[in-house]
Amino acid sequence: MQYQAVVRKIGPAQDVVEIERTALPTLRRDQVRVRLLARSINPSDIITISGAYAGRTTLPFIPGFEAFGVVEACGEEVHGLSPGTRVLPVRSAGGWQEFKDTDPSWCLRVPEALSDFEAATSYVNPMTAWLMLHEKIGLRPGMRIAVNAAASSIGSILIGLANAGGVEPVAIVRSEQSLQRLHGRLEAVIIDRANGDLAAGLAGRHGLDAVLDCVGGARAGLLADALRPGGHFVHYGLLSGQSIPNSFWASHPDMTFSFFHLREWVHSEAMGDVQHAYCDVAAQIASKIIATEVREVFPLENIRQALQSALPFRTGGKVLLA
Template sequence: MRAIIQQFGPALKSVTLESYIPAPLSPSQIQVKMRYSTINPSDLITISGAYRSRISLPFIPGFEGVGIVHQCNNLDPSFSIGDRVLPIGSAGAWQQYRNIDEQWCFTVPSQLSDEQAATSYINPMTAWLMLSERLIIKKGMTLLINAANSAIGLMLIRMLNHLGVIPIAVVRRDNTQHQFEGCKLQRIININNKDARYSLTEIKDHLGIDAVLDCVGGIEALQLSELLTERGQFINYGLLSGQPIPAQFWLERPDIDFSYFHLRQWIHASEKAVIQHKLNEVMQLVYEGIAETKISARFSLKEIHSALTYVQINKGIKKGKVLLTF
């Protein structure tokens, strides 16, 4: 059984289930029997047709999951039947048996549970790569994160604390303190609060912001850029506002050290050994609880429409990730 997209559109309308016989393996492929896959916002965005220029129909959704090697067709395979692997690099995780090129499968340490392994890629890898590959960390630096109470925001805070940085959290509503349990923060600021402007100006005048991690974009990105010290660092990794960063951003702050971060671009530009090394670092952080992901619900693949309904109903409610089981 697999989920398949024949036409782009809302996930509930576009996702259909079908029985299938896996194609014969090419010499470079292995067949992975999936154990768990996740439902991520990136899956739903892809199904909607946002990336139709690089996605051909029909396609199998799912960018994240874990499984075991079920079949090999290589004279000198890197994996053996029964090995647990993380297949990445493209969509295709919402199916029971997945044929994938061996170079896009990565080993999983034995101490991780299947659920931990299945959720160890998109958010944890994005967060850790930004901090270890892009962000210039300095002792005593002041760093600001917006959408800080999102799943990846909380993960970034725990990772920054692990690296000795205590950030400032920017949120969009009051009474979020309980969501940051176990996190070390300088302060929490509700950017929609009437006093937010004063608080941010005070921080700028007394501390200065050395770096911003932004996943909102739009006008909020422009507002936060005003707080940065000269040549401060600004990393954008999402557009939750649905709006691009305005041109005024660069006109007003041409000195900023700005960069976009997209996991897909980094993965496809890196050698396998480098990716495996970073995954090993990330999976250790997952095991230690620093990069853990909360699971809010589990559905079998046959219940995919119930799973998608659950995701839609709970959109914006920070309960955790939804898993598909096989």
């Protein structure tokens, strides 16, 4: 038997996620069973539970895109993995349970240098940050970039990686409280409390090479205004809950615009390439260039309390299920 967090109807996560006890199925010959030890609660989990990706979500389902564990057992046709191997099973949800049966080729090997909690937070935000900086905008020393939600978990990672690459970002936050959580070397800090704050803060800071935006909404236009001609605008989140307005693209015809979603990248790449990128990220975590604050840890069976603590995601630090 095992505990599972199950969603049987779409809605607010703290209302619709239920804990159930269920028997373990027979392990398929071509799969591995991973005993999960630590799991993150991420915005992507909550967005999926709310129904934002209803077209690719079949009810009921077990949430959780980021979970770390060890191989518990291998099917008879599995080669290259053995019990005890530390892994992150990716490419699908299902992390909010005690055991996950999965395709062995979808298991990223986790180095011994990472602690269990570091491993449980080593995938969604660090991989997204690394790929946006190195694959999307081609980070190089001396670039000028802006990062909003800069005091968030992924904002902190972006700043750390940018500093390691010889770049000091413009950090955009929403409050004095967020300002106090900033770390790293920064070109400037803008506190975006009201409509005029962001425009005033960016005045005189035009000529940015890139903007990394996870907020969306009308402020995206103000950020794009600060780009140099041909500058890169990468949109990877919607914390405001508001889409970028249609006028945004017509008003900025000379920018380079792209979306980034880790799930789409992982599903489009060979797993060998995904593992290679993950090894680069894991090395940054082991060397403390990337660090994720863990704010609270709850047992899986206390999922409701964990969700109440995690939401909204403005408080800082990750909430884990372990």
